Amino acid sequence: MSDITKQSLSELIKNIKDKKLSSTEVTKAFVERSEKSKELNAYITEDFSAAIDKAKRFDEKPNLDLKLPGIPMAVKDLFCTKNIKTTAGSKILNNFIPTYESTVTQNIWNEGAILLGKLNCDEFAMGSSNETSFFGNVQNPIDKDLVPGGSSGGSSSAVAAQLTPITIGTDTGGSIRQPASFTGTVGLKPTYGSCSRYGIVAFASSLDQAGPMAQNVKDCALLQEVISSYDEKDSTSIDFKRNNYSKELTNNIKGKKIGIPKEYRVDGMPKEIEDLWKKGIDYVKDCGAEIIDISLPHTNYALPTYYIVAPAEASSNLARYDGVKYGFRADGENLIDMYEKTRSEGFGAEVQRRIMIGTYVLSSGYYDAYYLKAQKVRKLIKNDFDEAYKKVDAILTPSTPSSAFKIGEKTNDPVSMYLNDIFTVPVNLAGLPGISIPAGHDAKGYPLGLQIIGKAFDEQNLLNIAYAMEEKINFKNKITDWWIK
Amino acid sequence: MSIDLKTIKHISKLSRISVNEKKAEKLAGDLNSIFEFIEKLNELKTDNVQPLTSVAETTLKLRSDEVKSKNLREQIIKNSPQENEDYFVVPKVIE
Numbered sequence: 001m002s003d004i005t006k007q008s009l010s011e012l013i014k015n016i017k018d019k020k021l022s023s024t025e026v027t028k029a030f031v032e033r034s035e036k037s038k039e040l041n042a043y044i045t046e047d048f049s050a051a052i053d054k055a056k057r058f059d060e061k062p063n064l065d066l067k068l069p070g071i072p073m074a075v076k077d078l079f080c081t082k083n084i085k086t087t088a089g090s091k092i093l094n095n096f097i098p099t100y101e102s103t104v105t106q107n108i109w110n111e112g113a114i115l116l117g118k119l120n121c122d123e124f125a126m127g128s129s130n131e132t133s134f135f136g137n138v139q140n141p142i143d144k145d146l147v148p149g150g151s152s153g154g155s156s157s158a159v160a161a162q163l164t165p166i167t168i169g170t171d172t173g174g175s176i177r178q179p180a181s182f183t184g185t186v187g188l189k190p191t192y193g194s195c196s197r198y199g200i201v202a203f204a205s206s207l208d209q210a211g212p213m214a215q216n217v218k219d220c221a222l223l224q225e226v227i228s229s230y231d232e233k234d235s236t237s238i239d240f241k242r243n244n245y246s247k248e249l250t251n252n253i254k255g256k257k258i259g260i261p262k263e264y265r266v267d268g269m270p271k272e273i274e275d276l277w278k279k280g281i282d283y284v285k286d287c288g289a290e291i292i293d294i295s296l297p298h299t300n301y302a303l304p305t306y307y308i309v310a311p312a313e314a315s316s317n318l319a320r321y322d323g324v325k326y327g328f329r330a331d332g333e334n335l336i337d338m339y340e341k342t343r344s345e346g347f348g349a350e351v352q353r354r355i356m357i358g359t360y361v362l363s364s365g366y367y368d369a370y371y372l373k374a375q376k377v378r379k380l381i382k383n384d385f386d387e388a389y390k391k392v393d394a395i396l397t398p399s400t401p402s403s404a405f406k407i408g409e410k411t412n413d414p415v416s417m418y419l420n421d422i423f424t425v426p427v428n429l430a431g432l433p434g435i436s437i438p439a440g441h442d443a444k445g446y447p448l449g450l451q452i453i454g455k456a457f458d459e460q461n462l463l464n465i466a467y468a469m470e471e472k473i474n475f476k477n478k479i480t481d482w483w484i485k
Numbered sequence: 486m487s488i489d490l491k492t493i494k495h496i497s498k499l500s501r502i503s504v505n506e507k508k509a510e511k512l513a514g515d516l517n518s519i520f521e522f523i524e525k526l527n528e529l530k531t532d533n534v535q536p537l538t539s540v541a542e543t544t545l546k547l548r549s550d551e552v553k554s555k556n557l558r559e560q561i562i563k564n565s566p567q568e569n570e571d572y573f574v575v576p577k578v579i580e
Contacts, residue, residue: 099560193541206539232548236541304523315500322501324573326564335576340503352502353515356493359500360516373526375536380529382537414515415522431540456540 004029005162009071009219012165016062016069023062023070027055027114030072034116034163039483040139042158044077045085045118054114066112067226074164076155077118078125079105079210080199084115088201089123089133089151092321092328092346102199103231104168104210111226116164120154123348124318125175125203127151128420129410132350137407140183141479142446146404149179155213156183160477166214166223170200172207173306174400174424177436180213181399181449184438184477186220186466187213189424191456192431193238196231204313205236207306207428217437217467222246224459243460251468254288258452258465259392263299264423266401272442273398280396280439280450283472289465292392296384301377302426303418308361308374309429314351315358321346353414382430389455394465397423399436399449423451433459435466438475445478488516 004026007015015021031048051072058070080086080098087093101109109115122132130138130153138153140146141161148157152169156179159167169176171189180187188211195210202208212223225246230239260281265274281291323329323342330345332338347355361370388395401422410417427434433456436449450469454462493513497504504512558571567574 095566096564099563193543232546235545236539238541238543239546298529301526301529304525307519307523308526319501323566324575325561327566329566332576335578336501337503338576339501343501344503347502352500353512353519355500355502356496356512357516357519360488360492360496363496363499370523372536373531375538376531376534377526377529379534379537380531382540415518418519418522429540 005033007165008215009165009222012071013069016071017064023055023058023114024052026070027051027072030116030164036484037161037163040141040157040161040163041136042119042138042154042161042163043074043117044087044089044120044135044154047084047115047117051114051116058112058114063112067222068108068111068113071113071165072116073108073113074116074119074158074167075105076121076152076167076169078121078170078201079168080201081105081115081118084118086118086201087135088125089121089135090347090351091134093201094134094328096327098199100199103196103229103233104200104227107227107229108168119158119167122151122153123351124201124314125151125170125172126314126350126354128174128178128417129405129407130154131407131411132348134348139483140404141483142183142404144482145407146446147182147407149182149404151175152179152213156180156185156187159183159185159213159215160479166212166219168210168223168227169213170208170210171428172203172310173428174421176211176213177399177424177434177449177451178420180436181438181447182404184447184475185213185215186217186435186437187211188220188224188435189427189433190224190228190459191433193236194228194433194457194459196229196234196237198231198233202317204310205317206313207310217463217470218246218249220435221249221463224463240457245460245463248460249467250464251287251471253465253468256289256394256461256465257292257392258284258289259292259294259388259395261294261296261299261388261395261397263296264397266422269401273401273448276440276448276450277398280469283469284396286472287468294388294392294395296388296426298377298380298384299426302381302429303422305374305377305381305429306421306425307357307418308370309378311354311358312362312371313358315355315362318351318355378429381426385430385432393455393461395453397451397453399423399451403442403444403446403448427453432456433462435462437466437470437473438477439473440475441478447477488513488520
């Protein structure tokens with residue numbers, strides 16, 4: 001069968017279940033395409049020959065009742081994988097081989113999927129363009145020298161370029177939704193507490209969530225149903241009723257109330273983003289849903305709040321990298337000198353910057369003025385959403401304030417880089433689920449995404465709205481395989 | 486408010502990240518532009534607002550006090566940068 005890699009996850013599963021394709025054929029096809037696509041730099045670690053061996057073993061005794069039978073899958077290199085190097089895109093973890101598996105990846109392997117390799121990302125998931133990775137920047141398959149977004153940039157690039165049928169990323173301030181938007185793919189950040197954080201390299205623990213990144217909403221729903229689970233190894237994991245999201249998926253959203261928050265019309269937003277949003281509103285109306293104007297008055301304060309809360313938690317989480325128990329160690333004259341040199345040489349510039357911000361806002365004399373203040377504003381931001389959800393079922397916004405930018409364009413201006421996450425950050429601060437779906441192209445032909453934000457634990461409704469809109473939008477990604485010689 | 490080089494040196498010490506003069510100057514510039522952006526929060530009155538410490542409104546679950554993982558010594562030591570059968574090794578701390 002030709003063009004295996006062009007098939008969606010759902011098609012591949014059907015073909016494997018119908019015995020029209022073997023896991024070995026499918027795995028080999030994705031390995032071959034990945035090998036021809038090194039210029040994208042989507043992988044940090046490849047595990048191709050082991051993947052083919054596992055596929056052969058699957059085919060010898062196929063269990064076709066599983067949800068991901070013999071499906072090869074590459075995952076973001078922020079998930080610990082037993083006996084496979086896990087770097088978090090950092091020099092400081094360049095030699096780290098976990099002796100245990102993250103819950104989310106374990107859930108995936110339990111359903112029959114096979115690890116292809118570990119995908120590039122911004123260092124410790126801190127970045128919006130994949131340029132902070134110790135392993136180099138990732139190319140967006142949409143165009144040469146274009147960023148794939150971040151921090152899950154290797155993941156978005158790999159799904160868009162069809163190096164893996166589907167993948168997982170993590171999202172602390174937009175790291176699944178923004179790269180999905182930049183590459184014309186679908187990315188879901190689930191409700192905080194939906195997917196276990198156990199075995200995910202921590203960045204900001206009150207914000208981090210794992211989620212699926214896919215070519216379409218149905219595939220995304222299926223992977224969400226696999227990865228979402230209650231886990232006692234994560235004390236913030238929440239025990240709620242999880243749906244079979246893909247089975248219960250419906251495009252009937254008649255009568256649903258969709259809110260349009262006026263505060264998301266930010267100054268200097270390009271006209272094409274405004275137009276896309278208007279088109280999105282029309283699609284929603286076409287589906288029989290009702291549009292309601294709402295207000296989220298503290299939207300403008302979300303980014304400053306995030307840039308206190310996230311670095312504060314990061315500075316605390318990253319204190320563990322001291323050159324003693326695992327990871328990179330630099331030589332020092334004494335213990336303190338060893339710590340300081342290890343962290344100075346082992347962390348990249350953006351990570352050091354965020355550790356410094358976090359340390360400062362938590363330091364004596366500044367805690368109340370910054371960290372406590374930010375936690376209070378975070379409450380106001382969450383209250384905004386609580387109020388809005390008295391009137392609406394979901395909220396529609398653009399995913400990003402622009403399409404993908406060129407590599408190097410924003411690296412010297414941290415604040416302009418941070419502004420990329422203006423529409424995605426409030427969702428993390430409030431712990432809500434959000435999905436980005438591709439909805440159109442800008443004048444350069446680069447994809448643009450729309451974001452739908454749902455109520456907490458209401459992933460089913462969110463996916464249904466995305467599914468209905470996807471059908472109306474009928475988006476086609478423009479990928480020319482320019483990187484394959 | 487402005488973050489000067491002395492403050493940068495102090496934060497770098499607290500963070501256990503060594504910085505030279507050149508790096509300190511770059512960091513001071515970056516941090517000042519970031520904090521200028523953060524100062525926006527001062528526009529809001531928050532005296533009567535309760536801080537949000539967790540979005541997950543659940544109380545932590547209790548579990549029975551049982552040992553679940555055993556004999557992990559080898560696994561724990563496995564990734565240590567300097568090998569020694571039973572211990573983590575660090576530069577000498579006592580003369």
